[in-house]
Amino acid sequence: MYCGHARVLQRTRYISKIFQCKFSISKNFNSDIYQPVVSELFDLQQEFKTLTIDLNVLKDRKLWDHISTKFGLVEDLSISSSFDPGFRPVLASWPQKIAIMNSDWFTLESFLACTCTRIKLGWSNFGNNDLDVILRKWKTGGFPNLERLMITSGKMKDNGEHILGMNWSELEGMVILSDDGSKKATIHTYFCSFKMSVTPI
Structure with missing residues (x-):
């Protein structure tokens, strides 16, 4: 698309008004056009089906502060x-679903x-103690x-740090219940990977 900013924004506003649809925006947009378009859509209270943000392309930190709310x-x-x-x-508000690659921050x-x-966190800094805090809060x-929930981290392993009183390797296939008995969580662990699926009872 070889349009200037004004034309792209004009078309964006028109499409939003006519179709009342959710937008999907990927990081493949030219950054000079992508950023003002995203900002404009948020200002219009436009709902997004999907939004992909490349923090290496997002040069304007003030824009992040603006849209993260x-x-x-x-x-x-x-x-x-x-x-x-x-x-x-810093995320000042939350989407329905979130995936962060290289989420060490x-x-x-x-x-x-x-x-x-x-929630999907790729290559997190979370270790066994962090996972223990998370699971105890869920319970x-x-x-x-x-x-x-899916987390990958090189710090989740059998290292003597217990998770719900268990070693890392003992979590595989475990089903845990919330304290009020209303939900159950099925856990699967792989090499550096933790997965949990929650279902109501």
Whole structure:
């Protein structure tokens, strides 16, 4: 698409008004056009089916601060990570589903505030102790929206640090119940990978 910014934004507003549809935007958009279009759509309170953000392309940190307060408009958010060690994105709101590749910047504190139904964290810094905190919170009624969780991390392993009183290798195939008995979670572990599916009882 070889249109200028004004034309792209004009067409975007027209499509949004006429069709009242959800948009899907990928990181393949030219960055000079992509960023103002995304900002405009959020300002219009436009809902997104999918939104992919490449933090290496997103040059304007103020734009991140602006759109991260409106991720509640997004159904499925995918974030590829920044290689700038000085940039630690903060999510001020949550989409329905989130996937973060190379999520070493995503802290346990952020996770504990997450309200997503599906969470996928690639190459996280989470270890056994972090996973223990997450599962104990889930058991006591935390993460009420959570349906699926997947985390990959080189720090999750048999190292003497217990998760719900068990070693890492003992979690494979486990089914755990929430304390109120309303939900069960089925756990699968692979090499550096943790998966959990939640179903109501």
